[in-house]
Every structure is written in C-alpha cells, then in structure tokens.
Amino acid sequence: MKEKMKHAIPLITALVLMPLATLTAAELFVATNGSDQAAGTLAAPLQTIQAAFNKADAGDTILLRGGIYREAVALKNKSGKDRVPITLKAYPGEKPVLSGLDVLKLEWQATPQAGVFVAAFDPPTIAQLFFNGKPMLEARWPNCPVDTNGDWNFFSPDAWAIVDTNGCSYGTIADSRLAATGWNVTGAKVLLNVDHQFFCWTRTVQNDSAGAKTFNYDQDLGQGVAKKDETGANSPFNDDRYYLFGQRQFLDAPGEWFYDAAAKQLFFYAPGGKSPAAGELEIKTRNWGFMADQNSSWLNIDGITFFGTAFKFGKSYDSKSSHIRLCNSRVLYSSWSEYVSLPKGQTGVGTGTDTIYPTIEADNSEVVNNTFAFGALGALYIDGFDNLVENNVIHDFCYNSSLAYPPLQVSKAWPSMIGKAGRATVRWNTIYRSGGVLVHVAQATNDFYLNDLHDAFLSCYGGNKDTSALYTYNVFCSGTRLHHNWVHGGYSGTPPLPWGGGLGIRGDDKTCGLTVDHNVTWNLGAAGIEIKSADNPTPEQANRCVNNTVFNHSAYNPIKSAIMMPSIKNNWNLHSTVANNLADSIYGWWFAMPVGKMKQFSNNDTNFNAARDLVGPAWYDFRPAAGATTIIGGGVAVEGITGNLAGKAPDIGAYERGDSVYWLPGQRLEKASYPIVPDLAKAVPADRDVLMWKPAYRAVAHTVYFSTTKAEVQNAAKEARQKTFHGEENVFPLPKLAGGQTYFWRVDAILPDQSVVQGDIWTFTTQ
Numbered sequence: 001m002k003e004k005m006k007h008a009i010p011l012i013t014a015l016v017l018m019p020l021a022t023l024t025a026a027e028l029f030v031a032t033n034g035s036d037q038a039a040g041t042l043a044a045p046l047q048t049i050q051a052a053f054n055k056a057d058a059g060d061t062i063l064l065r066g067g068i069y070r071e072a073v074a075l076k077n078k079s080g081k082d083r084v085p086i087t088l089k090a091y092p093g094e095k096p097v098l099s100g101l102d103v104l105k106l107e108w109q110a111t112p113q114a115g116v117f118v119a120a121f122d123p124p125t126i127a128q129l130f131f132n133g134k135p136m137l138e139a140r141w142p143n144c145p146v147d148t149n150g151d152w153n154f155f156s157p158d159a160w161a162i163v164d165t166n167g168c169s170y171g172t173i174a175d176s177r178l179a180a181t182g183w184n185v186t187g188a189k190v191l192l193n194v195d196h197q198f199f200c201w202t203r204t205v206q207n208d209s210a211g212a213k214t215f216n217y218d219q220d221l222g223q224g225v226a227k228k229d230e231t232g233a234n235s236p237f238n239d240d241r242y243y244l245f246g247q248r249q250f251l252d253a254p255g256e257w258f259y260d261a262a263a264k265q266l267f268f269y270a271p272g273g274k275s276p277a278a279g280e281l282e283i284k285t286r287n288w289g290f291m292a293d294q295n296s297s298w299l300n301i302d303g304i305t306f307f308g309t310a311f312k313f314g315k316s317y318d319s320k321s322s323h324i325r326l327c328n329s330r331v332l333y334s335s336w337s338e339y340v341s342l343p344k345g346q347t348g349v350g351t352g353t354d355t356i357y358p359t360i361e362a363d364n365s366e367v368v369n370n371t372f373a374f375g376a377l378g379a380l381y382i383d384g385f386d387n388l389v390e391n392n393v394i395h396d397f398c399y400n401s402s403l404a405y406p407p408l409q410v411s412k413a414w415p416s417m418i419g420k421a422g423r424a425t426v427r428w429n430t431i432y433r434s435g436g437v438l439v440h441v442a443q444a445t446n447d448f449y450l451n452d453l454h455d456a457f458l459s460c461y462g463g464n465k466d467t468s469a470l471y472t473y474n475v476f477c478s479g480t481r482l483h484h485n486w487v488h489g490g491y492s493g494t495p496p497l498p499w500g501g502g503l504g505i506r507g508d509d510k511t512c513g514l515t516v517d518h519n520v521t522w523n524l525g526a527a528g529i530e531i532k533s534a535d536n537p538t539p540e541q542a543n544r545c546v547n548n549t550v551f552n553h554s555a556y557n558p559i560k561s562a563i564m565m566p567s568i569k570n571n572w573n574l575h576s577t578v579a580n581n582l583a584d585s586i587y588g589w590w591f592a593m594p595v596g597k598m599k600q601f602s603n604n605d606t607n608f609n610a611a612r613d614l615v616g617p618a619w620y621d622f623r624p625a626a627g628a629t630t631i632i633g634g635g636v637a638v639e640g641i642t643g644n645l646a647g648k649a650p651d652i653g654a655y656e657r658g659d660s661v662y663w664l665p666g667q668r669l670e671k672a673s674y675p676i677v678p679d680l681a682k683a684v685p686a687d688r689d690v691l692m693w694k695p696a697y698r699a700v701a702h703t704v705y706f707s708t709t710k711a712e713v714q715n716a717a718k719e720a721r722q723k724t725f726h727g728e729e730n731v732f733p734l735p736k737l738a739g740g741q742t743y744f745w746r747v748d749a750i751l752p753d754q755s756v757v758q759g760d761i762w763t764f765t766t767q
Helices: 002-024 049-055 710-714
Strands: 027-030 061-064 067-069 086-090 096-099 101-104 116-120 129-131 172-174 189-193 201-204 214-216 241-245 256-260 265-269 281-284 288-292 299-302 305-307 310-313 324-327 330-332 359-363 366-368 371-375 380-383 388-390 393-397 408-410 425-427 430-434 439-441 447-449 452-456 468-472 481-483 486-490 503-507 515-517 520-524 529-531 544-546 549-551 577-579 600-602 614-616 621-624 673-676 681-684 690-694 701-707 721-726 731-733 742-750 762-766
Touching (some): 027 049, 096 288, 468 486, 486 503, 721 731
Parallel strands (some): 027 061, 061 086, 096 305, 305 330, 324 366, 330 371, 380 408, 388 425, 393 430, 425 447, 468 503, 486 520, 515 544, 520 549, 544 577, 681 762
Antiparallel strands (some): 129 281, 172 214, 189 201, 256 265, 673 690, 701 742
C-alpha cells in the first residue's frame, strides 16, 4: 500500500494544481468586427490577434471568431508555462483565416492585347497575386498548363522548356523553339534545372538576340556542376530544363501578370479575359503570419487556417524555442518563389527569396493533425530535439524539383547541428505530390514510421535521377529507424539512362547506424532501397535492412535493382545486416555488382514475385499468400526488430501472416478507414480469410459488425455484432463465405472517453 501511495503523490498533486491553473486562466475573444479598445469578451471582442496576445498570460486562451485576419502577429517575448500554455484557437464551429494577402483596388483599363488590362501601381515589391482566392503567375515562357480544375499544373512536362540535344554546355542553353519566337530575352530571369538536376538556380539571361539559338547564364552554380553524368557523356547538359520570366512579352495566358517597374504599371490577364475589377485581386504582403523567437515557448495554435503566409517559431538551430504545438490547422499556399539558389548576397523580389516556408526551430514541439497544401518550396521544416510530427496530410510542394525543399524536412545534416537536434518522432502522416524528394530526415535517433509516401519526383522531367522519396545521409543519422512505411509511385529521369528513375528509401553518402525495416516500396523508377556506408565503418556504424518488401521497381533500368547495399569498396557495410527481405534482386553496387562482405546476409527471398507470393497487392494486402511456404516462417529473428510472431520464425517481408495487427500507414481519420478488402470490391475469393482496416485516430478499441443484411449492420443489430478489437488490433477473421454473396460490414471506433464514432458501411461481393 505504501508503494502505491508513493507513486500516486505526483498525480494527486497534479489534480490539485490543475483546477488552480484553470481558475486563473482567462479567455480573450477576437473578431474581425471587434475593437482593440474593447474588453476582449465574447460580447466586446478585440479586433486583432496581436492585441489579444499582448494581453494574454500563461494559461490564457485566445478564441478567434470566423473571418479573415490580415495581420502579421509577433508572438514574441512572452511564453506560457508547463501545462499552462498560451493558446490561440478557433472559436468552436468557426473558421478563422490568417491571411498574408491584402486586397488591391486599382483602376483598370483595357490594352490592345485581348484579355490584358493595365493599372497604375507603385508597390514596394510584388511577388505573387491571388484572384478570387486562387494564385496567379508572373508571366513566363513556356506557359504553365492548367489541370481539369483550372489550377496550375506545375508538375506537367510542358511547364518546362526542353533544350536542344546538341549545343548545350555549362553556362549555355541551346533551344530552337525559343529561337523560333523571334524574341530577344536578354535580361530576363531564367529558372534553371540543369546538369545533375539535384537543385535549381535563378539567373539572368545574357547574350541573346532575336532568332538566336543560344543564350548564356553565369557559370556560378557551384563546384558540383559541369561534371560527367552517369552515362559517362562529356556533357551532362543535354537534357536540361528551364523556364523564363520577368519580361512583358511572356504575358499571353489567362492568370498571368507582369509588373513594369519603370512605368509603375501592373498588367494582368484575368481568368475569363474580363476586367480584374469583376473579381477580387489580392497581393501577398506578409511572409509570416506568426513569428515567435527563442524567448517564446509553450504556445498552442489550434484550428487556424494560414492562407498565403507561413509561420516561424524560434530564431535558429542555435536559438530555439520550445513546446510549440500546432494542431487541427490548415496551411495553404505558404510559400512562393521563382528566385532560388541565388548567388551569395543577392535577394529576389519581395517574397522571392527561397527561405520563406513554415518553420519550427524548437524542442519538445508537436505538429499534429494538420493539412499542409500547395507551395513552391517546402511544407514544413522542423528542427530540434524530441519533436513530434503526427497525423498530418502534406501535399503539392516543391514545384521546381530541388533537393533543398522537400515537403517535410526534419533537421538538416549539417555538422554544426550535431548535438542540437534529433530524436524526432514522425508517424501516421500522408505525404504526396512533390516535384522532387518527399521527406528528408537528418540528425540522430529519429523514429519515422507508419507514413504513406507517394507520388514523388513530379517535376523531374529533366532527370534528377539520383533523388529518393525518403532520404537521409551522413554519419549524423546514426540511431535513426525508418520502418513500417509505404513508399510508392515515383518516376524520375529520362530513359534509357542505365540507373535513372528515383529511389524509394535512401541512406546516402556516409550513412551509419541506420535501420530500414518493414517497409513496402513499389512502382518506382529505380531501386526500392539503397543504404550506403562510411569508409571502413566500426561495428557501431552498422546499417540494417530487414524485413522489407520491394516490387515493381527499376522502371527505367535495364539492370533491375530492388535493394542496393553498396559493399564492394572501402569496406562499406562491412558490419551491416541484410535479412528477411522480399526483393527479386539485392546488389552491392549499381549494374548488378554482387554484395560484398557483411556481418549478416541471410534469409532473403530473391525469387520473389509479388503477383504470386502476396495475397493481393492491388488491394494493398501485402501479406504472404497462403501457398508461399518459403516465405512464411522463412525469416530469422533480428534483435530489436523482430516483433510478435505467428509461427516459430518470422516471415520474410514486411508483413507477418497470421498477425492480429495489419499495419496501415498514413493519416488516421476520426473514424475507421481504408478497408481491406476495398469497399464495393467484386469477385472477392470465397476463401478470403480476413478483413482489415486503418484504426481511427486515438481510438483505443474498435467493434466490428458483419452481415449479409445491410440493415443489421446499419442498426448495429446483435446478430451483426462480431467482436471488439483492442489497441492496434485490426484483423477480423472471416467466417466461411458463400460464393456470389454480398456482405456488409462496418467498424465503430471507441475513444478514450468511451464515446463511439460510428464507421461507414462497407460492402463486397464474392466470386
């Protein structure tokens, strides 16, 4: 009894103190029609978020009524405290929007060019315009196509100009199609995706003339360019891509604008060709919606939409904040730039620098249950110790395919950051549609798991052949584990280059102490997994590649490579382990070089055929098929990796047949989702053994209803109720099914407070 009381004392203390904090906390209300001279009550709200924050103390909650707030808020020199943060939160049921845009009211006049209007305008800078809530583009060549919804399709191959196959070299672009326009583009800006195409650069066009087939740009792109490419060709510039902007002659498509700084005139081709006065034109004027420096911690941001603006918490990796929590929010159009990788000392126009994107440089912080969508640069850079990135959706970023701007960047692999970042947990996120890389994880001891990554490299039409969807590198990543993820759908490079395509998961140069296990990678242009190593590594620097499933890889490669563990020079991966992988090929270097000496290379199945050996890849059922006898129980236990076993030995591959948990990565919804077999599936085999689903977010249990009668499932009839599954368990063993029968099922989620979130009704029909 004494021992029990000893452990209960902290809890009792917390329960006593928490009401005291609640009693002293205040609520401040903000509304767009309020007044900063008001009391800040619900009946008399303040008008600006800044005024409310200036009044707030630790434990206070600032409630934002619905509407658009056009301000930059300095959350500086003030902090909450442990368990009593300062919270900025949406008023229940309402949607506050923090906008980086201001409305432009200009006097428009038609020009001789059909659809193009002009207005006098003298802004300090101009970088991006929005019309009726959609982003417009500075006039460019070639034009950026639009998709079926009328939105810019930055990932179309037609968004880039394609150079001639002869005549290009470092500093020189040759393009007969540009020559045919008859333009002189000297002085225009050119966004270059050239050479190895890992990065992009913005430079000024030089030495052009009307009808000329070539123009020049400065040869100042860094020491890494102008080397032979992987084909061994003398010039690696014959597949370059670029586009031009910054001249009036490029203005010829709806949605484009051009600013004549000398004449102080704004030209705009509004969608539909009508006068811009017929809609609402907005200009981006605020880079940062929220800014907090290293002196501001314990801040909660809940349920706020950031539109056309980003946020920045912390000053730098040397001057971090702490305990920042961003949850249940939306971050839309947070970044825009056509000025990237400029020469040192130069800056772009207005927001045209390449450092404006959502940033959290803080320890013990959380980014939970948010949506990040649409941006030319990255969606989120988070840096520090012990941070959590959980249950977010991140999509449509990095329009120009530069390794510097992955949608999600967790720290950076800089030597100066050693001991200042690491131990991040990144889980349950869905990240998709990037011009290049999807995620870069850096520094030590990160845990990256149950994430769904897909559709990478969408702007890599010029190549970027060396890229990967999930990326880490250097000795500083030691202790990081990448596990139980799906990485799929990524093709980069131009065939038939012998090793182009884009990889799935990569531990690049000098990678040490990395564990890659229980991942599924498929539909990739290059290898599913590659893990390099340091020269002459110590045993502590060993990498591990265990229980992964790789198929439909190397789309552009004449020599297929599912997994690569470079191990044929400098003792790379000498102490590493490669075991229990389902992969039709595992090599020690490109071009099918054999695996070199390793600590353990065993129990891998290179006779693997996904269509034959997996239950149903088309339905995302990656369990070993019942007849895959060499796979089931064919693995070997690996310390620290092998979990619960259905048999005496682990199965080979990412999934264990017979397990009560079938892991499904990606964002979890408020209710159970992602049924396997899929909803409305036809011709389901009558000997189907189980059904699975993705657990609801923060659910503690799930109850399954199953019947041949829809009404029984809909009404949660006793006859349909099957079983309650606890924790992560999500595998429902099916009773014997009849052929040609339609079945109905649903999964209700039980939350920690025992409330129930009713699931959708799913159905399938057997063959």
